[in-house]
Amino acid sequence: MREVLRIEDLTVYYYTLRGVVRAVERVYLEAGRGELVAIVGESGCGKSTLGYSILKLVPPPGRILSGRVEVDSVDILELEGDKLRHARGELVSMIFQDPFTTLDPVRRVEEQIAEVLLEHGISKEEAIDRVYDLLRSVGLSERLARMYPHQLSGGQRQRVSIAAAIALEPRVLVADEPTTALDVVVQKQIMDLLDSIRREKGMAVILITHDIVLAAERADKIAIMYAGKIVEEGPIDEVLKEPRHPYTKALLASVIDIESREWPQAITGQPPDLRKPPPGCRFAPRCRYVFDKCRREEPELVEVDHGRRIACWLEERRL
Ligand SMILES: Nc1ncnc2c1ncn2[C@@H]1O[C@H](COP(=O)(O)OP(=O)(O)O)[C@@H](O)[C@H]1O
Ligand code: SF4
Ligand SMILES: [Mg+2]
Numbered sequence: 036m037r038e039v040l041r042i043e044d045l046t047v048y049y050y051t052l053r054g055v056v057r058a059v060e061r062v063y064l065e066a067g068r069g070e071l072v073a074i075v076g077e078s079g080c081g082k083s084t085l086g087y088s089i090l091k092l093v094p095p096p097g098r099i100l101s102g103r104v105e106v107d108s109v110d111i112l113e114l115e116g117d118k119l120r121h122a123r124g125e126l127v128s129m130i131f132q133d134p135f136t137t138l139d140p141v142r143r144v145e146e147q148i149a150e151v152l153l154e155h156g157i158s159k160e161e162a163i164d165r166v167y168d169l170l171r172s173v174g175l176s177e178r179l180a181r182m183y184p185h186q187l188s189g190g191q192r193q194r195v196s197i198a199a200a201i202a203l204e205p206r207v208l209v210a211d212e213p214t215t216a217l218d219v220v221v222q223k224q225i226m227d228l229l230d231s232i233r234r235e236k237g238m239a240v241i242l243i244t245h246d247i248v249l250a251a252e253r254a255d256k257i258a259i260m261y262a263g264k265i266v267e268e269g270p271i272d273e274v275l276k277e278p279r280h281p282y283t284k285a286l287l288a289s290v291i292d293i294e295s296r297e298w299p300q301a302i303t304g305q306p307p308d309l310r311k312p313p314p315g316c317r318f319a320p321r322c323r324y325v326f327d328k329c330r331r332e333e334p335e336l337v338e339v340d341h342g343r344r345i346a347c348w349l350e351e352r353r354l
Contacts, residue, residue, distance in 0.1 A: 045102030054310035073250035
């Protein structure tokens with residue numbers, strides 16, 4: 036599969052008055068055409084920061100310290116000004132948990148979708164036609180075109196923001212907890228819509244979620260993030276069948292006990308404060324397999340099998 040997204044050695048910190056937050060550190064990630072890659076981890080582990088970085092949209096006091104984010108071989112992080120504005124929308128776009136953050140409350144649905152097209156040099160006549168096509172493609176009736184965001188349900192609003200995000204057929208769509216605010220039925224409908232769009236358009240979708248069950252149902256590939264780092268990555272079936280990183284095991288056990296199918300077990304403890312992460316492996320304070328080396332040295336993410344990468348000293352012991 037040809038990769039449309041390739042993230043290399045990405046590091047992003049927030050420089051706050053109370054210290055430097057090491058939100059994303061040395062992250063590598065790839066996504067192929069039409070592939071759904073889920074980024075999963077507890078709250079505060081750097082998932083959204085990683086998502087924003089893909090659009091070079093990290094808010095201050097955040098700073099991208101190093102790395103490349105290539106979309107179709109264009110490094111987004113090298114772009115500035117008009118080139119960057121064009122890349123956002125044409126190469127990569129993003130949807131969020133709460134569409135109110137992107138939708139303008141005082142403008143009609145049709146204007147908001149048309150605006151994306153007009154900003155990218157599409158004529159007014161064509162933009163109007165395209166708005167109606169887009170509304171249909173996200174399953175909304177034309178009747179909604181003249182409504183305002185507050186007149187829509189949560190699911191309809193998310194469909195509008197998806198329409199605006201895919202208006203220019205970007206290569207990569209970053210979806211940050213897109214269904215977390217929705218009820219279960221609507222959640223399924225929105226995920227079905229994202230599935231059909233990516234299949235039809237060959238768009239790669241980066242699904243950011245705290246919900247490993249959602250990832251298990253939808254993803255082709257999963258990347259587990261803990262305390263600013265990817266700790267395990269691989270094809271979804273393989274990771275679910277044989278989770279190898281203790282954090283992945285703990286996440287799965289928190290929803291279902293894999294061996295005995297007994298009651299789920301919550302993960303004990305909290306993720307570390309990213310202003311002063313523990314030395315060595317960042318998961319060590321919560322890991323039931325921890326040993327001496329873990330507290331001294333930090334394990335790198337290494338390929339253990341084709342397409343399977345793990346950052347854990349236990350892998351050395353398997354050899
Ligand atoms: N604007 C910001 N200023 C300072 N720190 C931030 C900001 N946004 C996020 N962080 C910190 O960066 C870390 C990662 O946050 P985030 O990327 O939002 O994680 P997630 O999406 O996994 O919940 C957290 O420690 C969070 O407090
Ligand atoms: S490196 Fe050690 S502490 Fe970290 S996950 Fe592996 S076994 Fe646990
Ligand atoms: Mg987040």
